[in-house]
Amino acid sequence: MKPSETDRIKTSILIGSRDASNMKRYFQKDGTVVKWWNPEGMKPHKNPLFPLLPFYRKEKKDVLEICASTDGPILEVGCGDGRISSLLAKYRDDPLVGVDISREMLRKYVEREGISGLQLIHCDAENLPFKDDSFNGMICIQTLVHLPNAEVVIDESSRILRDGGKLILDINTPNSPRVLRLLSLVRSLSDRLESVLKLIRLQLPFTTLRNKLGPAILRNTRFVTLILERYGFNVRLYATYGGSTAGFALFVATNKKHSPL
Numbered sequence: 001m002k003p004s005e006t007d008r009i010k011t012s013i014l015i016g017s018r019d020a021s022n023m024k025r026y027f028q029k030d031g032t033v034v035k036w037w038n039p040e041g042m043k044p045h046k047n048p049l050f051p052l053l054p055f056y057r058k059e060k061k062d063v064l065e066i067c068a069s070t071d072g073p074i075l076e077v078g079c080g081d082g083r084i085s086s087l088l089a090k091y092r093d094d095p096l097v098g099v100d101i102s103r104e105m106l107r108k109y110v111e112r113e114g115i116s117g118l119q120l121i122h123c124d125a126e127n128l129p130f131k132d133d134s135f136n137g138m139i140c141i142q143t144l145v146h147l148p149n150a151e152v153v154i155d156e157s158s159r160i161l162r163d164g165g166k167l168i169l170d171i172n173t174p175n176s177p178r179v180l181r182l183l184s185l186v187r188s189l190s191d192r193l194e195s196v197l198k199l200i201r202l203q204l205p206f207t208t209l210r211n212k213l214g215p216a217i218l219r220n221t222r223f224v225t226l227i228l229e230r231y232g233f234n235v236r237l238y239a240t241y242g243g244s245t246a247g248f249a250l251f252v253a254t255n256k257k258h259s260p261l
């Protein structure tokens with residue numbers, strides 16, 4: 001059987017872990033993500049993500065701009081400690097909800113920002129406690145990278161978004177399919193060599209990252225576009241950030257669930 005385009009470009013790389021099944025457990029635990037995710041507040045020498053800082057800032061500005069033209073209720077999935085939705089809460093009158101799987105991040109959100117103007121809920125992005133057609137916008141920034149099942153989250157977003165609602169979603173990607181394939185090869189080789197390398201006390205970049213950051217998945221831009229389309233979204237690749245070795249891509253996908261066949 002000929003592989004479909006989605007099969008051919010499916011390349012995704014898991015970093016920071018050997019096994020995607022422990023991703024949720026990692027983020028549910030205290031003392032994990034809270035230690036390394038504060039890209040704009042951490043001192044440069046303590047911040048493993050410091051080189052990406054200008055891109056995080058630019059992306060945040062873009063997301064706020066997109067939200068400014070979105071009326072109605074907005075949900076932020078993986079809101080963390082409020083880097084993005086706390087800014088929205090300051091000027092929006094429409095309902096704003098933030099959800100996250102980490103109770104510790106939600107506590108930090110409340111301590112730092114308070115909760116005036118928004119509602120915070122502890123839950124899993126793959127199982128959102130909202131009725132169909134509840135929101136006009138869903139933000140999912142620097143979060144799909146930590147979710148093992150992109151399709152499940154995209155399916156959920158299509159369910160809770162109204163017709164015409166916007167999904168503002170990013171993926172972490174080298175922005176070059178070739179580099180992604182190469183990294184994938186290095187990843188599988190490093191897994192095979194890991195026990196030997198341990199003996200000679202050598203650490204490959206993936207192992208080093210594992211000790212600093214949590215589990216993360218790099219994905220292919222075209223692959224995610226096709227998945228979004230499969231779930232009925234009109235997809236716009238809004239911007240890419242970073243270079244061809246490390247970066248991310250921002251999509252604005254419009255929900256077309258009720259479009260005529």
Ligand SMILES: C[S@@+](CC[C@H](N)C(=O)[O-])C[C@H]1O[C@@H](n2cnc3c(N)ncnc32)[C@H](O)[C@@H]1O
Pocket residue numbers: 024027033037077078079080081082083084099100101102105123124125126140141142143146147
């Ligand atoms: C890198 S932080 C990004 C936070 C925020 N979106 C921002 O841009 O500042 C990723 C967030 O996703 C959350 N997260 C990870 N897995 C999740 C899941 N299955 N459901 C909901 N949130 C999750 C983490 O707890 C963390 O707060």
